[in-house]
Amino acid sequence: MKVTTSKSKNSESFYICRSYTDSNGKSTSKVVKKLGTLDELMRELDTDRDGVMAWAKEQARIETKRYKENERTKTVLIPFHADRMLDYDKQKLFKGGYLYLQFIYYKLQLDKVCRKIRTRHKFKYDLNAILSDLIYTRILDPSSKRSSFKAASDYLEPPAYELHDIYRSLSVLSEEMDFIQSEVYKNSSFMGKRNDRILYYDCSNYYFEIEQEDGEKKYGKSKEHRPNPIIQMGLFIDGDGLPLAFSLFPGNQNEQTSMKPLEQKILQQFGHEKFIYCCDAGLGSENNRSFNHLGKRSFIVTQSIKKLPSEDKEWALKKTGFRRLSDNAEVDITNLSDTDSNELYYKDEPYTTKKLHQRLIITYSPKYAAYQKTLRQKQLERAEKMVSDGKIKKQRKNPNDPARFIEKLAVTKEGEAADIHYYLDEEKVAEEEKYDGLYAICTDLLDDDVADILKVSEGRWQIEDCFRTMKTDFSARPVYVRREDRIHAHFLTCFLALLIIRLLKRELGDICTCEELLAKLKTMNFADIEEQGFMPLYKRDKLTDALHETCGFRTDYQFITKQSMKSIQKYSKNKK
Known part of the structure; x- marks a missing residue:
C-alpha cells in the first residue's frame, strides 16, 4: 500500500491506497483509508508537511502488514457448481518448484549479469527470462530447448518471449560464457564463504x-x-x-x-x-x-x-x-x-x-584389500568358466575384464597344425595381489x-x-543441438543448474541429498481455484518446511490468494 494525496483549491488530503488487478487483468487501485487533510493533520500532529508525510507512510506500512495478516488468516469461500463444465482450454495446474531455484538465481545476481551483457549486444528479447527458464527446466524438466519452452509455459510465471528468442540467445550466452562464469563465482561469495x-x-x-x-x-x-x-x-x-x-x-x-x-x-x-x-x-x-x-x-x-x-x-x-x-x-x-x-x-x-x-x-586399507580380493575372486570364477566353455572373448582394455587372467599356449602335435590352449595365468593373479589395499x-x-x-x-x-548429476538428473547427454555456439550454451545452462541446486542444498544445511531435493521440487504443483487463488497439491514435510524457512516465503497454506502469490514471486526475485 502507498500514500497518495489529492489537492483541491482550499486543501490537500492524504489517503492510503491499495493496488490490485481487476477481473479483466488491468491494474487499478482503491482507497483503503482517508487520513485527513493537511491542515488537520499538521494541527493534530504538531508538525510540518514533511512530518505529516512521514507519519502517513508509517500508517501505510501498518495497514499493509494488517492486510497481509488478514489475507493469510481469512476464510475464503469459493462456490463450485456441479452442473457447470470447466472453462474450455483453460489451464488449471501450474508448477511452482522453480520458485525456490529462482531465489538462488537472483541471489547470484544473474539478472544483473544479463543486464551487463545486454549493454554489449543488440537484442530486444529478455535474456534474463530466457536464461532463468533454461536453468529451471534443466533441473525440473530436462529436455530439448523446444520442450523446455513448453515446460516453462506450465510455470506460475509463463514465458513472455518466443521460441525463436531462445535459439538466438544461445549464441550470446556462448560468447559470454567466460564472463558469466567469473561473475557467478564472485557473486556466489555473497551467499557465504566458499571453500x-x-x-x-x-x-x-x-x-x-x-x-x-x-x-x-x-x-x-x-x-x-x-x-x-x-x-x-x-x-x-x-x-x-x-x-x-x-x-x-x-x-x-x-x-x-x-x-x-x-x-x-x-x-x-x-x-x-x-x-x-x-x-x-x-x-x-x-x-x-x-x-x-x-x-x-x-x-x-x-x-x-x-x-x-x-x-x-x-x-x-x-x-x-x-x-x-x-x-x-x-x-x-x-x-x-x-x-x-x-x-x-x-x-x-x-x-x-x-x-x-x-x-x-x-x-x-584392510577393508579395501578385502574388497579387491572378493571382486577378483568373482572375476576368476568367470574367467574359469570362459576357459571351460571355450568361449574366450577378445580382452578389452578394462582393468576389471576377467579375460586379463587368461593366457594362451600353442600346442603342436606331430604332423598337425598348432592348437591354442587357454589357461589361467597364476603369475598374473599373484602379481595383482601385491597391490591389494594399497593406494x-x-x-x-x-x-x-x-x-x-x-x-x-x-x-x-x-x-x-x-x-553424475549432470548426466543422469539433468539429462545433459545425448546432446541434441548441433552448432558449436549452441553446444557451449547448453553446457553453460547445465553448469549453472548444477551450481544453483548445490547452493540450495547447502542453504538447507545438507539435510537431504540432491536426488531428494530434486524429487521434492518436481512435486510442488498448484491448482488454480476459480481464478481466485491457488491450492498447493504437494505433501508438506520437513523438507518443504526447510525450503520455506531458507527462502523466506511460504507456499504451504491451504489457500493462497493471487495477490499473495504475486508477493511470493516478487520475494523470490529478491524484490522485497
Missing part, C-alpha cells in the same frame, strides 16, 4: 547421436562405450563440491592438456591464486604438477604405483614401515587383528622426479600432516557426483 582453498579437477565426455565427426564433436574414448562422436568437459569444483568453472574441448584431445587453459582463466579472470589442485592419476601429469607448484599453488594427486620407478615401486609394495593413521604408531600390516581392520595405515618418503621434489604417501598419493606439501592430505584427496568423489 576455494581446495580445487578438484576432472573431465568427462558427452556423446551426440550422430555418426560423422563435426567441429569439436570427435571420436574418442567414450565413458559410455558408445561409438558416437563426443565432446569433453573439464570441470573445477571447490572443496564443498560447488562448481567453479568449466571448459569444453574436442573428443579426441588428450584430457591432460585441458587443465592448464582453464586454470589460467581462474587465475586471471577470477582473481583466485592460492589453492591446492587435486585430481586423479590421469590428470596428474608431471607438467600439470609443475604448473601447480608455481606461485601460491600446491597439488595433491593420485599416483599409480605400477608406474613408479622400480626402486620406489619396490618400496611401496613392501609391507614394512607402516604407521596407524589414528595414533601414528608403527604397525606390522601382515599381522593385523580383527579390530584393526577398520583402521588406515600409511608410510611416506621423499619422491624426486626430473622437475620436482615431492612427497610420496602410500596407504593401506598412492603425491604432493608438494612436504610438511603438512598426512591425515589432512588424505582428507583432501578423499574429497574427489564430489566431482564424480557432479558429473
Whole structure:
C-alpha cells in the first residue's frame, strides 16, 4: 500500500491506497483509508508537511502488514457448481518448484549479469527470462530447448518471449560464457564463504547421436562405450563440491592438456591464486604438477604405483614401515587383528622426479584389500568358466575384464597344425595381489600432516557426483543441438543448474541429498481455484518446511490468494 494525496483549491488530503488487478487483468487501485487533510493533520500532529508525510507512510506500512495478516488468516469461500463444465482450454495446474531455484538465481545476481551483457549486444528479447527458464527446466524438466519452452509455459510465471528468442540467445550466452562464469563465482561469495582453498579437477565426455565427426564433436574414448562422436568437459569444483568453472574441448584431445587453459582463466579472470589442485592419476601429469607448484599453488594427486620407478615401486609394495593413521604408531600390516581392520595405515618418503621434489604417501586399507580380493575372486570364477566353455572373448582394455587372467599356449602335435590352449595365468593373479589395499598419493606439501592430505584427496568423489548429476538428473547427454555456439550454451545452462541446486542444498544445511531435493521440487504443483487463488497439491514435510524457512516465503497454506502469490514471486526475485 502507498500514500497518495489529492489537492483541491482550499486543501490537500492524504489517503492510503491499495493496488490490485481487476477481473479483466488491468491494474487499478482503491482507497483503503482517508487520513485527513493537511491542515488537520499538521494541527493534530504538531508538525510540518514533511512530518505529516512521514507519519502517513508509517500508517501505510501498518495497514499493509494488517492486510497481509488478514489475507493469510481469512476464510475464503469459493462456490463450485456441479452442473457447470470447466472453462474450455483453460489451464488449471501450474508448477511452482522453480520458485525456490529462482531465489538462488537472483541471489547470484544473474539478472544483473544479463543486464551487463545486454549493454554489449543488440537484442530486444529478455535474456534474463530466457536464461532463468533454461536453468529451471534443466533441473525440473530436462529436455530439448523446444520442450523446455513448453515446460516453462506450465510455470506460475509463463514465458513472455518466443521460441525463436531462445535459439538466438544461445549464441550470446556462448560468447559470454567466460564472463558469466567469473561473475557467478564472485557473486556466489555473497551467499557465504566458499571453500576455494581446495580445487578438484576432472573431465568427462558427452556423446551426440550422430555418426560423422563435426567441429569439436570427435571420436574418442567414450565413458559410455558408445561409438558416437563426443565432446569433453573439464570441470573445477571447490572443496564443498560447488562448481567453479568449466571448459569444453574436442573428443579426441588428450584430457591432460585441458587443465592448464582453464586454470589460467581462474587465475586471471577470477582473481583466485592460492589453492591446492587435486585430481586423479590421469590428470596428474608431471607438467600439470609443475604448473601447480608455481606461485601460491600446491597439488595433491593420485599416483599409480605400477608406474613408479622400480626402486620406489619396490618400496611401496613392501609391507614394512607402516604407521596407524589414528595414533601414528608403527604397525606390522601382515599381522593385523580383527579390530584393526577398520583402521588406515600409511608410510611416506621423499619422491624426486626430473622437475620436482615431492612427497610420496602410500596407504593401506584392510577393508579395501578385502574388497579387491572378493571382486577378483568373482572375476576368476568367470574367467574359469570362459576357459571351460571355450568361449574366450577378445580382452578389452578394462582393468576389471576377467579375460586379463587368461593366457594362451600353442600346442603342436606331430604332423598337425598348432592348437591354442587357454589357461589361467597364476603369475598374473599373484602379481595383482601385491597391490591389494594399497593406494598412492603425491604432493608438494612436504610438511603438512598426512591425515589432512588424505582428507583432501578423499574429497574427489564430489566431482564424480557432479558429473553424475549432470548426466543422469539433468539429462545433459545425448546432446541434441548441433552448432558449436549452441553446444557451449547448453553446457553453460547445465553448469549453472548444477551450481544453483548445490547452493540450495547447502542453504538447507545438507539435510537431504540432491536426488531428494530434486524429487521434492518436481512435486510442488498448484491448482488454480476459480481464478481466485491457488491450492498447493504437494505433501508438506520437513523438507518443504526447510525450503520455506531458507527462502523466506511460504507456499504451504491451504489457500493462497493471487495477490499473495504475486508477493511470493516478487520475494523470490529478491524484490522485497
